[in-house]
Amino acid sequence: MKIKVLLVDDHVLILEGLIQLLKNEKDIEVVNTLSDPASLFSVIQQTNPDIVVIDIRMKSFNGIEITRNIVKEYPHIKVVILSGYDDNEYVQAARKAGASAFVTKEKSNVELVTAIKLSYQGYQVYPSDMDDDSSKNLTKKEREVLKLIAEDKTNHEISEILMISKRTVERHISSILSKLNADSRVGAVVNGHKMGYLSFHEIDRSFRK
Amino acid sequence: MYKKVFPSLLMILFFGIIIDSVIKISHKNNLNNIDSYFEYYSTFFLGCFLVIVAFYCYLQKQNSQVVHNFFYLMYVTGLAISLSKPSSMELPFSRDMEILSVSFAPYFLMKFFTHFPVTAKPKFFYKITAATFWLALIINVINICTFIRPDHFYADIIRIAAIFNIMVALIACIILIIFHLRSNTLWIKNQLYILIFSIGVSFAPVLFLSLIPGEIFDQYSVPYYYSLHSMIVFPITMAYLLTKQEIIDFTASFDKYIFSISSIGLILILINIFISFLLNLNFQQLVLVNICVLTSLLTYILLQKLLEPYKRNRWKLKTEAIQREKKIILQQLLDGKYLTVCAKHVIGLLEKVIGINDACIIWKRERPIVLYQSGIFNNLQECDRIIDKIIIRKKELGEVIKEDPYYILPLKGRDDVLGWVVVGKKKNFTVIDKEEWLLLEKIQEDAVELFSNAQALHQFEKKLRKAQQESDMFNHFNTILLHDLEEEQRKLSIFLHDEVLQSLIFVKNKLQEDSKSYPELDSCLKNVIYNVREMCNHLHPVMVEDLGLEPSLQALKKHLQLNHNVEIELDYQLHLIILPKDLSINMFRMIKELIHNAIKHASPYQIKVSLTKSEGVLTIRVEDDGKGFEIANLESVIGKNGIGLATVQKRVNLLSGTIDIRSENNIGTFITITLPFEGSDLN
Numbered sequence: 001m002k003i004k005v006l007l008v009d010d011h012v013l014i015l016e017g018l019i020q021l022l023k024n025e026k027d028i029e030v031v032n033t034l035s036d037p038a039s040l041f042s043v044i045q046q047t048n049p050d051i052v053v054i055d056i057r058m059k060s061f062n063g064i065e066i067t068r069n070i071v072k073e074y075p076h077i078k079v080v081i082l083s084g085y086d087d088n089e090y091v092q093a094a095r096k097a098g099a100s101a102f103v104t105k106e107k108s109n110v111e112l113v114t115a116i117k118l119s120y121q122g123y124q125v126y127p128s129d130m131d132d133d134s135s136k137n138l139t140k141k142e143r144e145v146l147k148l149i150a151e152d153k154t155n156h157e158i159s160e161i162l163m164i165s166k167r168t169v170e171r172h173i174s175s176i177l178s179k180l181n182a183d184s185r186v187g188a189v190v191n192g193h194k195m196g197y198l199s200f201h202e203i204d205r206s207f208r209k
Numbered sequence: 210m211y212k213k214v215f216p217s218l219l220m221i222l223f224f225g226i227i228i229d230s231v232i233k234i235s236h237k238n239n240l241n242n243i244d245s246y247f248e249y250y251s252t253f254f255l256g257c258f259l260v261i262v263a264f265y266c267y268l269q270k271q272n273s274q275v276v277h278n279f280f281y282l283m284y285v286t287g288l289a290i291s292l293s294k295p296s297s298m299e300l301p302f303s304r305d306m307e308i309l310s311v312s313f314a315p316y317f318l319m320k321f322f323t324h325f326p327v328t329a330k331p332k333f334f335y336k337i338t339a340a341t342f343w344l345a346l347i348i349n350v351i352n353i354c355t356f357i358r359p360d361h362f363y364a365d366i367i368r369i370a371a372i373f374n375i376m377v378a379l380i381a382c383i384i385l386i387i388f389h390l391r392s393n394t395l396w397i398k399n400q401l402y403i404l405i406f407s408i409g410v411s412f413a414p415v416l417f418l419s420l421i422p423g424e425i426f427d428q429y430s431v432p433y434y435y436s437l438h439s440m441i442v443f444p445i446t447m448a449y450l451l452t453k454q455e456i457i458d459f460t461a462s463f464d465k466y467i468f469s470i471s472s473i474g475l476i477l478i479l480i481n482i483f484i485s486f487l488l489n490l491n492f493q494q495l496v497l498v499n500i501c502v503l504t505s506l507l508t509y510i511l512l513q514k515l516l517e518p519y520k521r522n523r524w525k526l527k528t529e530a531i532q533r534e535k536k537i538i539l540q541q542l543l544d545g546k547y548l549t550v551c552a553k554h555v556i557g558l559l560e561k562v563i564g565i566n567d568a569c570i571i572w573k574r575e576r577p578i579v580l581y582q583s584g585i586f587n588n589l590q591e592c593d594r595i596i597d598k599i600i601i602r603k604k605e606l607g608e609v610i611k612e613d614p615y616y617i618l619p620l621k622g623r624d625d626v627l628g629w630v631v632v633g634k635k636k637n638f639t640v641i642d643k644e645e646w647l648l649l650e651k652i653q654e655d656a657v658e659l660f661s662n663a664q665a666l667h668q669f670e671k672k673l674r675k676a677q678q679e680s681d682m683f684n685h686f687n688t689i690l691l692h693d694l695e696e697e698q699r700k701l702s703i704f705l706h707d708e709v710l711q712s713l714i715f716v717k718n719k720l721q722e723d724s725k726s727y728p729e730l731d732s733c734l735k736n737v738i739y740n741v742r743e744m745c746n747h748l749h750p751v752m753v754e755d756l757g758l759e760p761s762l763q764a765l766k767k768h769l770q771l772n773h774n775v776e777i778e779l780d781y782q783l784h785l786i787i788l789p790k791d792l793s794i795n796m797f798r799m800i801k802e803l804i805h806n807a808i809k810h811a812s813p814y815q816i817k818v819s820l821t822k823s824e825g826v827l828t829i830r831v832e833d834d835g836k837g838f839e840i841a842n843l844e845s846v847i848g849k850n851g852i853g854l855a856t857v858q859k860r861v862n863l864l865s866g867t868i869d870i871r872s873e874n875n876i877g878t879f880i881t882i883t884l885p886f887e888g889s890d891l892n
Contacts, residue, residue: 092760
């Protein structure tokens with residue numbers, strides 16, 4: 001038996017991409033696609049899907065709100081949220097609204113398929129869970145970044161020094177923060193010093209309060 | 210009111226007695242020369258004067274105990290003096306009335322001194338006061354007895370008792386004055402000095418001209434009915450003392466009067482020298498002449514003084530009227546009316562102050578125009594005739610022109626003639642006199658001032674209104690601009706997100722499918738996606754719309770902590786409030802701006818942000834522990850920090866809120882924004 005999927009996204013290009021992607025999957029059947037969520041509930045009535053894949057933000061509709069309504073009306077339907085944003089706040093909002101999975105759009109297509117399948121089986125699929133493969137030890141690159149943070153360098157400066165993109169710098173810092181159990185650069189430096197990643201003289205005066 | 214009744218009745222009684230006595234005396238003596246006036250009637254004059262002055266005092270200060278007693282003292286004294294002549298002529302009842310008043314005079318003298326100059330008195334004084342009262346009563350009882358049995362013995366007793374009574378009272382008063390003179394209070398001393406001075410001046414002539422030469426040395430003396438007149442000084446000074454109650458600076462007064470006194474003295478000396486050359490007068494006649502001259506001089510001065518306020522008053526009233534009109538006109542100018550109003554008032558003023566009926570004011574133009582007219586000038590032909598005259602006589606326009614039957618007065622401004630006042634006949638057809646010309650000139654000057662002020666004011670007002678309009682327009686424009694900016698940013702953000710980003714994502718995903726051999730391309734696209742997303746967030750806080758204010762602030766906090774070496778503490782207490790989307794976006798923008806500002810300019814370690822709600826007000830507080838700045842140059846800080854703080858200020862203004870910025874060098878900056886909010890509460 002195939003998983004019946006309903007796709008909702010007001011970006012036609014993305015929608016077509018998704019149809020293409022899912023057509024290749026043998027155990028997934030796209031029962032309908034919607035670029036305007038106004039008629040969503042009547043379509044759900046007609047097609048009775050197992051999974052609704054919905055964009056978090058459409059021109060005049062709020063994906064989170066719609067998710068909440070679907071979960072309330074049809075508790076058996078699982079909702080997978082597609083998001084152009086990857087902020088943690090969106091992830092949490094989706095989780096609160098009762099969505100089963102949260103996938104950012106530029107993540108590899110494989111991930112979306114996995115998320116659909118896992119949530120059909122009753123799992124909750126969220127970004128942090130997916131990224132949870134990291135060890136608690138900082139990588140070599142991350143140590144370099146931490147050292148530069150301790151030298152009070154800005155992200156822009158770090159990206160220039162290490163010749164990596166700003167996005168990569170941010171990803172590294174994000175990873176450092178989670179590994180060092182901190183929620184700010186300051187906290188990361190303090191914890192990094194405690195854990196022996198940084199010696200005292202490496203820390204800029206501005207941190208030594 | 211009834212306080213006045215009894216003294217008024219006493220006054221009527223007094224004048225009844227006086228008139229009765231005068232009529233009786235006039236039956237016996239004809240008033241044929243000056244000597245007979247002094248001999249028979251001067252005492253009446255003196256008595257009346259005393260009583261009238263006392264009554265005047267009483268009317269001035271009815272509530273004063275001292276004045277009260279002064280009135281009675283003067284009343285009995287005046288009565289005694291007035292009746293001295295009728296009594297000596299043995300007119301019926303006058304002797305009894307004289308005894309009555311003389312016997313009670315000491316009592317009233319004591320009563321007067323009970324409260325003068327202060328109320329505190331030694332005990333013996335009250336006893337003496339009582340004694341004088343009883344003695345006076347006894348005297349009168351004895352006097353009544355003489356009705357039944359006329360006897361010279363009783364008459365002698367009465368005279369001795371009366372003199373004794375007076376002596377006792379006088380001695381008591383002298384002791385009292387000496388007693389009071391030891392007092393340190395300047396005010397009391399001043400009063401006593403005036404009292405002693407007036408007593409001295411009043412009684413010295415009687416004493417030194419009549420009594421001492423006549424009675425003691427048995428030489429020629431001035432009859433007492435001449436010398437007695439100096440007594441009028443006493444009630445006058447006392448009246449002054451009692452009504453004014455002030456300290457006289459003798460040296461200052463002396464300086465003031467020295468010239469008049471010395472000139473009067475000089476006149477007297479000159480007249481005496483003159484008379485001694487011309488006439489051969491005896492001493493009595495000489496004194497009489499001197500008194501006459503002195504009296505006439507004093508009368509002259511007195512009249513001058515009396516008339517002066519009236520003279521001044523007339524001038525004052527007119528200038529006051531001008532000032533009042535000026536004020537009214539200026540007020541009306543402020544109310545938006547202009548030259549015509551001025552002209553109307555100036556003409557009104559001419560009529561009020563000088564009584565000019567026909568007048569018009571002509572304003573200088575290419576062809577002069579009439580601003581306002583009255584009387585004969587209501588006839589437009591007459592106005593035109595005058596205007597033609599003005600045009601013809603162009604050269605003399607700066608001068609006053611007589612154009613029968615009118616006068617054309619120019620209104621000369623600082624540089625040029627502004628216009629003309631044409632003045633016609635007065636209401637009463639009299640010629641404009643010198644004083645009125647002065648007034649006219651004054652009105653002319655004031656009118657010029659008025660018209661130029663009016664012009665200036667009018668221009669100011671015009672400018673003000675224009676500036677106000679511009680400012681309003683700017684404000685309105687700003688509001689629209691800010692709103693427009695927000696909308697534009699939103700559109701751009703959504704365009705980037707919905708169009709560009711989605712396309713990029715699509716391309717990237719396609720790439721992934723088709724060729725796995727382009728990881729570089731993949732990474733590049735990922736970066737572009739990241740940057741576009743950042744830009745979207747920067748342009749418009751989509752998250753505030755999607756998820757609300759708090760998650761957006763949390764995201765902001767996380768983002769900033771990830772990118773800058775700063776700890777942000779967020780205290781969000783608006784969970785139970787539904788915030789409108791616009792307000793949320795504005796609040797988010799302001800907070801973001803303030804935090805960014807702090808990071809950029811103050812390099813703080815920590816920033817605390819709190820959002821709270823109290824009665825109808827939302828409060829946003831952003832505090833940092835950074836460098837801070839001198840609050841004195843807040844304006845320059847707002848300017849220097851670029852558009853940041855200025856836009857926050859603007860947003861606060863648009864939301865009708867307030868912003869309070871406190872800062873101290875090396876301690877930090879504390880910014881509090883309050884916004885009015887009457888929104889729904891989930892509670």
